[in-house]
Amino acid sequence: MTRYVALLRAVNVGGTGKLPMAELRTMCESVGLTNVRTYIASGNVVFDSKLAEASVKSRLERRLEEYADKPVGVAVRTSEELAQVLTANPFKSAAPNRTVAIFLDTAPPADALTHASGQREEEMALGTREIYVHYNNGMADTKLKIPAAKTGTARNMNTVARLVDMANE
Template sequence: MTVFIALLRGINVGGKNKIKMAELREMFEKLGYIPVKTYIQSGNILFQSNEGEDELRKKIEHQIEEEFGISINVILRTASEMEQIIQNCPFSEEALSQAKEAAPDVETLYVTLLLEAPNPENVELLEEYQSERDQFKVIGREVFLLYHHSVRDSKLATNLHKLNVPATTRNWKTINKLVTMAKEMEGFRY
């Protein structure tokens, strides 16, 4: 069995698309994905399955719409793909430290997980929003984002939609926590 992490886009944000994590866990269990774990309220679900990514994504998206009346994108990564994201971080320790010094009270490193790799032309559109304060690197289906201020003040963050690919963003702490949880789950056999 493969450990997957489902990353739901746009739930429990600003009072919209509310789904309780307990209800989401129950939905995954009804689909036969056991064990199921969730992490924080923003739609991070870990589960095991032998199904392929496309089949899983369609099934989960359909079930969320059926049970909760919400049409959202679900981005899936396997445990090993999530671990690879950590290994692929393109920013140097020095760059990470400089960002943290500039904005010590906020998260500075994020990853936007894409449904598929973006077209190079769309990546070029995003480059006009890059600066010394807002940097990004695209590696496969991930966009690594480094901010030297709050993400809320970022033109780069508000223009990620120009990649024209369904996506969801998580901060670096969440990515690391999901990898830790996935490793724990990999040892579990139901």
Template sequence: MKSYTAILRGINVAGQKKVKMTDLKTLYESMGFKNVVTYIQSGNIIFDSDIDEIENIKTQIETGINHKYDFEVPVDVRTSAEFACILDVMPFDDIDLDVDGTKVLITFLSEQPSKSKKQALQEYAKAPERLLFGDQCIYLHCPNGYGKTKLSNVFIENKLGMIATTRNLKSVTKLVELSKN
């Protein structure tokens, strides 16, 4: 049995696609997932599964949500070890989690973008912002706040032509911590 971390895109935002975490936990358990833990209302779930194919897990979760709630929600699923690795190799080693934990974001990408798409997106990062690509993710530091950057999740999706889901460093750190319990 492996531990996985799933993050849902676009639920409980501005009153749209409302999903209670207690209901989501029950849904995951009804699909056979074990040791299900949710974290905050934005759709972060840690769980165990015997299924080895991440694409099968992703499809099962997306289908289950669609059947229960009658709307589609993109889901990013990674092993908890892969999720932790994304945090471990974060290139911003000068960040204080307590001070800037909400100004550093990790955008999880549905696929690895091409070199040309990476270069095109990089041009939109304006100092003092920093944008660096990782393994199927983007590390983004917005010292003036995420609400003030052009590099929103929707903007990144549009420029890269793929699904993206963004979480701040505090949330990612907490999810990694929870996955180790």
């Protein structure tokens, strides 16, 4: 049995993609996931499964699309992989609420950061299947666009740390 964390893209953010977390837990259980727990209303789920990551991802995305009538992206990590994201954060001395990991399905292209536009005070770094961004002045007024992150989903380091804790419980 593997402990996983699933991160849904564009759920309960900015008034779009409303999905009650109780409904999300039920959906996860309906595709065979066990010990399902959610964290805050932005699509964070910790669970156990005997399935491989790709199977978990495809089952969840299929079930979410049935619910939402549109594709809902899901990034999946094992509990160990998520802990490594936290450990590998290159901006550990920065405010955790201003530092995010943008979770991708595959490794970011080596030139991903050179294609970013609108960068001001933001700092960026590549991870294994993540792009880290420290928003020095906060995210509210950023103009930063990272084309390689378009289909990813971001979580700040406070959320990543809490999900790691939940996955280790």
